[in-house]
Every structure is written in C-alpha cells, then in structure tokens.
Amino acid sequence: MxxxxxxxxxxxxxxxxxxxxxxxxxxFDNSEIRYVTDCIETGWVSSVGKYVDQFERDLAEYTGVKRAVAVVNGTAALQIALKIAGVQTNDEVFMPALTFIATANAATYLGAIPHFVDVSTETLGLDPIKLDKHIQTIGVMKDNQLVNKSTGRIIRAVVPMHTFGHPVDLDPLLDVCQRYNIILVEDAAESLGSYYKGKHTGGFGRTAALSFNGNKIITTGGGGAILTNDDALADYAKHITTTAKVPHSWEFNHDEIGYNYRMPNINAALGCAQLQKxxxxxxxxxxxxxxxxxxxxxxxxxxxxxxxxxxxxxxxxxxxxxxxxxxxxxxxxxxxxxxxxxxxxxxPLNELEIYKNCPRSTLTTMNELKNxxxxxxxxxx
Structure with missing residues (x-):
C-alpha cells in the first residue's frame, strides 16, 4: 500500500x-505586472482608485449578481454579509461543522453563536435534508421566527459553504429557509466559477462572500467580496466597510461604528488581471x-x-x-x-476548544468524512 x-x-x-x-x-504574467505598475506610477494604491470600481463591476457581471463590494479578505466579507443580512448579537447561525474556521469566526465577530450541522457525502457541504430533520427536533416557530427550544435564541441564518468549489444542494436548502424564515448567506469563498443548476454560486442568498486569498482560484494577494442582488444592502456594505464615513469634501463625520475593510486599489488591480484569466x-x-x-x-x-x-x-x-x-x-x-x-x-469546528460548547446536530456523516x-x-x- x-x-x-x-x-x-x-x-x-x-x-x-x-x-x-x-x-x-x-x-501571474505580464497583465498583473502592467496593472499593478499602473497603480504604483499613478500613486493610487490605497482604497480609492479605478481598479476597485472595475473589479467590483467585473465580479458582479461574472457572477450574475447586481452588486459586488470588495473588501480586505474573505472573513471580513462574510462578517459584513451576515451583518447586512440581519444577523444580530445572540442569534444562532446554522453552518456546517466541516468548514474552514472563518465561517464560524465571521458569525462570532458579530456576537452570534455558530450552530453546527451535518454535511452531505454528495457535496461535502451542508446537508439540507438533515438540517430540516434537526430543526424539527430542536426548533419552534414564535412570531414567525425560528427559535432553539433549548437555548431560547433566535436561529437567524444559515451559511452553506461550497466546499472546495462543489456547490451545496441549494434548492432543498432554499425550501428550508422559506418554511422556517431563515436568512440564507452563502459562504462562496471557494466557489468562484462554480454553478448550481446553471446559476453561479453566491447569487442564491440574501448575501454571499467570496475570498481571493493567495491560494484561491484567483487572487488579489489578500481580499474578498460581498455579493448581493439588493442595491440598498450593497450601499450599506460599502458604507460600513469604509469606516461609516458620511461623504463630504473635507469633514470627518461617521454615523455608526464602521470597519476599515475596503480593498486597496493595488490589490484590486491584481484581481482585475486575474479575473480576465x-x-x-x-x-x-x-x-x-x-x-x-x-x-x-x-x-x-x-x-x-x-x-x-x-x-x-x-x-x-x-x-x-x-x-x-x-x-x-x-x-x-x-x-x-x-x-x-x-x-x-x-x-471539525465542534472539536475545537473555542467552539466545543456550541449547539450542534448529530454529525454522523462529518465523523465518517473527517479522517x-x-x-x-x-x-x-
């Protein structure tokens, strides 16, 4: 052997x-060198510049969504995708137990609690049929919101992660979301260029997140993006990822606690060249x-x-x-x-010390796959 x-x-x-x-x-080849050199020669290397706007437009067009908002990394993208979708402090968020830690961290940054569920042998991602059965066991509807009977917390959202680029079975998951009034936020960090029934991943939920880390299918060195078909949510994402600064010619007025998450222009230049390939x-x-x-x-x-x-x-x-x-x-x-x-x-995230006390379903398939x-x-x- x-x-x-x-x-x-x-x-x-x-x-x-x-x-x-x-x-x-x-x-990489000369196109990346040419775009990045243009940033350096013009001095537009930070979070303002033509390549950020171009990269966002190109991403939206490629993935078939209305809007894309470029940020510094995929974890930040998922955090903001969850926030603008409506996830709040003390909410629970369904997610696969078998995923990169960023999926859970993004929810935790918002004060939400990861709720781990089993995965499918067909996709390696979240299993919507098992999720449905789990909800029937632990959930109850109150005022049109799904509540965990054991913890008393609202289960606000579900985050399927398209593992290694293989799309989750989304139709039955969308059905679960509709029946239980759960928000769908896609962790599409690994699935740029992947399609479910002819539609690009990242366009099924209220929001989604992409990653352009150095090891992804295209890279901006470090970077991510929020995808959405809602213009108001996209505008809000862009606002809070630029420190929630109110536009003004010279005044520094910030109308809420924001984040310094905007992608630098020099990274976006790299992304524009990569996306073309x-x-x-x-x-x-x-x-x-x-x-x-x-x-x-x-x-x-x-x-x-x-x-x-x-x-x-x-x-x-x-x-x-x-x-x-x-x-x-x-x-x-x-x-x-x-x-x-x-x-x-x-x-598995439920086996990490930092997440071992989070709620979870039976994880039979995950335990079979993990080794x-x-x-x-x-x-x-």
Missing part, C-alpha cells in the same frame, strides 16, 4: 514537471481533474471526489476520498515527504 502512494507521488511530480509540487499557488483557469482545472481520474484508475485505496449531477464545480482543490482501512496520516506523510504537498480536511478526505496539488496546468 505504501508503495502505491509513493508511486502516486512520483506520477504527480512527473505530471507537473517539478521536484516539489505545492497544493495551490497563484499564476478565470475561464482559462477553470478549463485547466477540468483537464487536471481528468488527469487525476486517470492516475487513480487502478488505486484501490482512494477515489477522486467529482461534481454532483446538478452542479458545475470550479475544482478549486482536487479532493480524494480514502477508502475504509486506509490510514490518512500515513498517506499524507508519504506524499509530503516525497515532494507532493497534501493536506487533510479541516478539524478520509485529503487535498492534493491543484495548480492550473
């Missing part, structure tokens, strides 16, 4: 033509998926996780599901020791 994984590592290095293959690294990156990643399917054809210990029948994934991170009896840490050690960067899925999911190099080729 160990020899099979050593052979797998060698094939990946041969595929990429490198002695060390990182998990995911950015791809996104379709090429997506095509390359689908080619890479086929290459991994070929590499794993005779591997009895793992299979490649592929998009659901109703979705089109951006395949941001290539994902392997290890078969029962395969030791995850042994596989990770062999790959990393032999020049192929690989990582496990995140530690069997790994990511392997996913750089566009």
């Amino acid at each position: 160990n020899g099979e994984w050593l052979h797998f590592a060698k094939k990946i290095k041969k595929m990429y033509g490198k002695d060390f293959v990182p998990l995911h690294e950015p791809t 996104l379709n090429g990156f997506l095509a390359s990643k689908r080619t890479l998926t086929q290459k991994y399917e070929n590499l794993l054809m005779n591997n009895k210990a793992a299979k490649l996780f592929v998009e659901n029948h109703n979705s089109k994934s951006n395949y941001w991170l290539q994902t392997l599901l290890l078969e029962s009896g395969t030791n995850r840490d042994t596989v990770l050690q062999i790959l990393n020791n032999n020049g192929v960067m690989a990582r496990p899925i995140w530690t 069997s999911v790994i990511n392997v190099p996913s750089n566009p080729m």
Whole structure:
C-alpha cells in the first residue's frame, strides 16, 4: 500500500514537471505586472482608485449578481454579509461543522453563536435534508421566527459553504429557509466559477462572500467580496466597510461604528488581471481533474471526489476520498515527504476548544468524512 502512494507521488511530480509540487499557488504574467505598475506610477494604491470600481463591476457581471463590494479578505466579507443580512448579537447561525474556521469566526465577530450541522457525502457541504430533520427536533416557530427550544435564541441564518468549489444542494436548502424564515448567506469563498443548476454560486442568498486569498482560484494577494442582488444592502456594505464615513469634501463625520475593510486599489488591480484569466483557469482545472481520474484508475485505496449531477464545480482543490482501512496520516506523510504537498480536511469546528460548547446536530456523516478526505496539488496546468 505504501508503495502505491509513493508511486502516486512520483506520477504527480512527473505530471507537473517539478521536484516539489505545492497544493495551490497563484499564476501571474505580464497583465498583473502592467496593472499593478499602473497603480504604483499613478500613486493610487490605497482604497480609492479605478481598479476597485472595475473589479467590483467585473465580479458582479461574472457572477450574475447586481452588486459586488470588495473588501480586505474573505472573513471580513462574510462578517459584513451576515451583518447586512440581519444577523444580530445572540442569534444562532446554522453552518456546517466541516468548514474552514472563518465561517464560524465571521458569525462570532458579530456576537452570534455558530450552530453546527451535518454535511452531505454528495457535496461535502451542508446537508439540507438533515438540517430540516434537526430543526424539527430542536426548533419552534414564535412570531414567525425560528427559535432553539433549548437555548431560547433566535436561529437567524444559515451559511452553506461550497466546499472546495462543489456547490451545496441549494434548492432543498432554499425550501428550508422559506418554511422556517431563515436568512440564507452563502459562504462562496471557494466557489468562484462554480454553478448550481446553471446559476453561479453566491447569487442564491440574501448575501454571499467570496475570498481571493493567495491560494484561491484567483487572487488579489489578500481580499474578498460581498455579493448581493439588493442595491440598498450593497450601499450599506460599502458604507460600513469604509469606516461609516458620511461623504463630504473635507469633514470627518461617521454615523455608526464602521470597519476599515475596503480593498486597496493595488490589490484590486491584481484581481482585475486575474479575473480576465478565470475561464482559462477553470478549463485547466477540468483537464487536471481528468488527469487525476486517470492516475487513480487502478488505486484501490482512494477515489477522486467529482461534481454532483446538478452542479458545475470550479475544482478549486482536487479532493480524494480514502477508502475504509486506509490510514490518512500515513498517506499524507508519504506524499509530503516525497515532494507532493497534501493536506487533510479541516478539524471539525465542534472539536475545537473555542467552539466545543456550541449547539450542534448529530454529525454522523462529518465523523465518517473527517479522517478520509485529503487535498492534493491543484495548480492550473
């Protein structure tokens, strides 16, 4: 078995033509240099400049939403997406237990409480059917609001996270939201370029968040964006992410506590160049998926996780599901020791000391997946 994984590592290095293959690294060329140089030469490098406006327009057009508001990172984007959607202090927010910690942190920053629910083997994301059953057990409707019978708190929102670019099954989730008056806020940090039934992720909820961290499918170095189809919410997002400063030629008047979260122009310039290449990156990643399917054809210990029948994934991170009896840490050690960067899925949030006391559903599928999911190099080729 160990020899099979050593052979797998060698094939990946041969595929990429490198002695060390990182998990995911950015791809740049002269267009990024040209745009960033323009920022430097004109002096417009901070949070005011033409590239911020252009990046927001281009993002909105690409994702099919009315508005995009660029900010400093994906966590900030999700925090503001939750805030403008109506999440308040002491509200509970449904989210998958198997997600990056930013999903929970964004809610916590607002004084809300994460409420962890199980995931689906079909999408690796939040399972709407299990969520519905969980609500029937723990919830009660009072004054048209869903209340947790155990804590007495309002359950205000649900945050599906499109894991590694694979969209959550959104139609049944939207049905749950409608029946229980729950706000849908999408954590689309990993799913730029992914579609559910022909519609881009991030356009289904009241708001959504994207991430452009250095390891994402496109990068602005560090950055994120809030998506919404509500102009008033977009205007509010832009206002509070620029310290809630009231527009004036010289006065400094701030009408509420705001955040210094606006994306700098120099980062947006990088994003404009990257977004122009996104379709090429997506095509390359689908080619890479086929290459991994070929590499794993005779591997009895793992299979490649592929998009659901109703979705089109951006395949941001290539994902392997290890078969029962395969030791995850042994596989990770062999790959990393032999020049192929690989990582496990995140530690379940309910198992972290800081979130262990949060409410949760039964997490059967999560417990099955947590030690069997790994990511392997996913750089566009």
